[in-house]
Amino acid sequence: MISLILSRLGQSLLTLIALVSVVFVLVRMKPGNPFQDEKAVPAHVMEKINEKYGFAQTSTELYLIEEWNLPPKVAALERYGEQYVKYWFNLIFRFDLGPCLKLYQGFSVGELIEQSFPYSLILGLFAMVYALGVGIPLGVVAALYKNTWIDYGTMLIAMLGICIPVFVSGPLFQVLVATKVPFIRTAGMEGVSDLIIPAIALGLGVAAYVARLTRGGMLEVLSLDYVRTAKAKGLPMSQIVIRHCLRGALMPVISYIGPAFAAITTGSFVIESVFQIPGMGQHFVKGVTGNEIFIVQGLALFYGVIIMGANLFSDLLQVWLNPQLRKDLVK
Amino acid sequence: MKPKEGSAIEFEKGSSLWNDALLRLRNNKLAVASFFFITTMCVLSFIVVYLPGIKLDPNSQDLSNRFASSSVDHWLGTDQLGRDFLARILYGGQISLLVGIGASMITVLIGVVYGSIAGYIGGRTRDIMMRVVDGMMALPFLILVILLRDAIENNIKEASDHMIHVWNWSPDLVLRFSNLAPLILAIGAFGWLTMGRIVEAAAAATSKMEYVQAGRSLGLGHLSLIFKHIIPNILSPIIIYSTLTIPSFILYEATLSFIGLGIEPPNSSWGTLIKEGANYLETALPLLVWPSLFFTLTLLAFNFLGDGLRDAFDPKSSKS
């Protein structure tokens, strides 16, 4: 097991390096400049800023464009090389992800993550707990009463979660619940309890996936011989489900929760905006649309860590739950 | 997900598996009803709206008749710019069904092939393949979309100019679909990642099963093992997941159209209609309710049809 984890960590590190390199180039290809604004910055000021932050073309670059007829975006790679080395140097030796350029002046990307990630994490965990807590029982019930009205009913409820996207469920909760119930705030983040409604809105869609995948997995397992034997022996259904079925039935769910958790914690932009939560999703979107190269690089790296961590976790869980795979490992 | 016309012939001469499956599917009333619902939706959106005599124009504005309620002229009323809402929903259905089904098909194709190969082969190759998936998941898709959007803008403009003014195609038609293909490809190109992971996990588990091991020792080829023995056995998560991705893609289209990749205003899709409708929550609820209703019913139909297909084609369930 330990060697498996170590090798996975090594692989993930390599993937992260590749990821940062790709993002590094992509974010610089995007049209626009972080310092440009609706009211134009005068050309001479822009020049100064561009020079300072490495957005200005160097003389070598101009030479490459003129003499070698390289497209400007390709010639710019010359300048990026140095910045690339510098970025890694700062990251490794100073743990510095770079500054925020125009948005959040005076803050570093590290500070940004430090301030906003706890909110995103708690929100994500709540949403995940909700999704699993609702999705798994619904799926199990539906499978046990396959092709009856109970099955259709539970699946209908589960699926409404997908049909109501966050940009509808958020405002809907606000109008139906928050403005009516006195002790629930419409939006804002004053305490952990303010995260409950956003978490439900965020978890609705995931719950639907979980319920559907659980139902499918349960149906598979229920048709297996050992379950039939157990049934024939006359064991109570609840015991069969918990002791014999769930472990196998949850396999598809488990391989889904890795990416799902990562998607929830990193993709909560809409919910953050609707409920006014100071989370991380908004920084990423604002960073991308505002050409904030360091924010985008830093958050992409951080997201990469989360995604790979979550995927590793769900893979390990899978190995641990599947005796066959475990046996392989021991060999 | 719906069977193609050509495949009916295969059913006739094919193995009993296909015949059995078709029979089982026919007996599943909900699945049959769902199939007809989806077909009706497609016919309404793609054929009926273009029939002569049907006067449904999704883009003609009547600014003096905004937010009208249902009437003989406008069955579902009018929207914020006095456009016939039924027309906007049906025309929107064209976009949404195309995006949902098209992108899902790409997703299934790439995800299943990639995932099952990785899961079957295992070892180093599998590790590399799966880390590529991890890396792609972490890539900021938004930047790629914006880059793509900016890169193709001028080409699309020229192309649609050419189609309208040289080939004399209807400008409505050209402007409705000109920006759609890049969107479907973009969603498909990144949408398969989770599918790939799910398939990989299932395939890895299945390839350890006795019958696959037996097939291997019998000297069956790798490809035939993958396509004949592994994929049919992991159909369940594939079908479930892909029927679920259809609605997410339909909604995702709204987000991407918002930053310009996908449909261009004034054209509508279910996603954009729902997104805009949400802004009228307090003031004009029908603008949210009607498109949500069409969307939800279609999605449910896809899922129940998916369940039916899963039951019908699952080799394990044929035993019961």
Place this chain on the structure above:
Amino acid sequence: MNKRSWSVLFLLLSSGFLISCKSKKPAEVAADDGILILGNSNEPKGLDPHLVSGVLENNILRSMFEGLAGDHPSKDGVAIPGAAERWEHSADFKQWTFYLQPEARWSDGCPVNAHDFTYAFQRILSPDLGGPYAEMLYYIEGAEDFNKGKIKDFGQVKVWAEDDLTLKLVLNNPMPFLPEITKHFTWFPVPKHIVNKHGAMDDRGNLWSKAENIVSNGPFKMKSHVLTHSIEVERNEYYWDAKQVKLNGIRFLPVSNAYTEARMFKDGLIHKAYGIPSELRAHFYENYPEWVRAEGDYGTRFIRVNVTKPSLNNIHFRKALALSIDRQLYIDTVRQGGGEKAAYSLTPPTEDYQPPKVFYFDPEEAKKSLEKSGFDGKQTLTLMVTDSDTAKRAAEVLQGMWRKHLGLNIRISTFDWATYLQRQHSLDYDLCIAGWLGDFLDPTTFLTMWTKGNGNNNTGWFSEPYEALLDKAANTADPAKRFSILAEAEKLFLEDTAIIPVFWFTKMYLLDPRVKNWNPLLLGNNPYKFIEFSTKPE
């Protein structure tokens, strides 16, 4: 569950309701504490007055800093004493002397003196700082040259401290409205001793303006800043006019979702909502008219035309586009009852300045103009907008009008913000929906940007006679004469139709009726020191 546990649960729930029904809404509690809670639309980009350029940053900076002149609580264009207690000018409005408040202190107790002002001016004009809005100081003789690096010595810029409390300025041109300009945040002083403590004067990375370091001279000082959550300022006891300040503090919330903001207001969480989304305007007008405020604004929505593109380089074609916009209908459908006014010029009319009436709606004339242009219809023009629901709806309405009145097929293209700006900047668009908010009450804030090579022009249009008129106006001291020259220049520019004005902005927002002294002001710079809560309930 048995009967008893049900009843316990019921008791618990009902007591929860009782407690919460008694408890007051957050906005009520805050009002009792003298804390004003304002929706401020977004997280400010920063709090260094020399490095920001936006309205929402301005809203926060105005609470913490004070320029030479202050805003009058209810009158536009009237300057009251600020950091300066009085000022004098020469007969030609070129030489100015400001006498600072002898009592003025920074929020750490150090005196505010004239050197802080010269230091601030030097800092914003430093070429290496790259202050985006340094242009606001170009009225001072030598400032432009210093900012552009043509002179290295700040001593050559004609602003100096005569003594600790006397500041002298020499301007390039006569400027009767200079006190108006000094209200702008680019003219605010910065604490020399604090800035120097945290790094070099012209270093963009200087952290003096972070919440834990910042020191200010205005009615309020920084209390706390949680990123994208809130900024709270509290009463500055060292402020020279602290007696006048009624509030104990202000909390600025960066609520970027306008629908959420409106719902928060309804739920009693904030005292003022930054705006009202157009979809909800009718709802609030009908149900809560006492909350709705609609006031004139100093800004214009217009369509930028790229006059370098084929067809659009034809003035008759541009006129056809302009003539076929039914502005009132546009306002009714896109703005939905916001009370905006159809624009016949770029500059909104004020008491002093009457802009020329150039634009109107006339579909017949539009058709004739289109014929005159010889447009063959073999081209699909693109209307570029940014990615917001309102912008999209606006574009759809315009598209519909051009189709109806001219038979044109126009594509609508949406882009993310940075790309949208970049494409405007590199003239890679045909038509685009844009807007402009005036920085100070004078038509030049709208007119000087259309000169050749100006970064805000972005139309490809320029004209020598136009620039000559602007120069002439700049050298005219008599206000009435100056305005008539500016009107002439505006007419020349608008008749060429490089932009198509659509409507003049209206500020629409929700305000708690308890908030007193928040009066309609054209620039919306309501001075916080006069705001208070009415003591009796609504």
